[in-house]
Amino acid sequence: MPDTVSPMITDAVTQSNVKVVAEAPAMAMGSLYQTMAHSTGILFENNVAASQQQNTLAQAAANQGVMQIYSMDTMAAAGATEKIAQTGTTDQLQTLLTILEAFRPGR
Template identity: 40%
Template sequence: MADAAASVNGQITDSVTQVNTKVVGETPAMAMGNLLMSTSHALSTSAHNATAAQQQGQITMHAATIQGFNSLMSVGGAIAGRTAESIIEKG
């Protein structure tokens, strides 16, 4: 077995060593890239959720405004009807 290990060409061992060094050297960059991608995805999702919540809040406020306006208009009609009724009864 010692002869088999000694018969390996030096270029092969150099090539394997270079590949291993390349992989070890690229690992921090790949990890940082994955971290940045995950962070940007989380931030974009939170921005989308904030926009959706803002839109839903605007719709709710608009509906409340319309409901209040309708209440005011119906009260005004009731008061006008009562006033007209009292005028007719007095006349």
Template identity: 50%
Template sequence: MADAATTVNPQITDSLTQVNTKVVGETPAMAMGNLLMSTSHALSNSAHNAVATQQQGQITMHAATVQGINSLMGVGSAVIGRVSGSVIEK
């Protein structure tokens, strides 16, 4: 006969077995949830970076367009100034 101090109630062992089974059963679902969360976070960061890059590209394009128009307008003024100067000299 087993000693009373070393005997474990069968309800306790059943409870521990059920808890261990529950933890082992939930592990794949938790791992998949963590994978999906990290993947969605990475994809949202990627989309945010793409939008920021497009905005910076648009700003650069606008600046280049303004510089080009300023150059064209400056050339026109210089030509008009030379023509007027030559007309006045004659």
């Protein structure tokens, strides 16, 4: 068996190795561009999902506001609610009058 390898075989192996080394940067950049495109797509998908959630929250808030508006029967009920909220006014006036009388001259 001869110890020498055919020059055609060594030339073919050398060219294959050079081809692989030469294509490596292009393959790496292609992979990088593919990854960036995928990441950008996910970014936009997340943005759309966040927008949809914000719209849902806005609709829910508007719905709650309308429900509160419609829960008030009449303006009379609103006036009655305001009067009920001021129940402690006479007690406060009586306390103020008592304090003022305490400081009246001639006592």
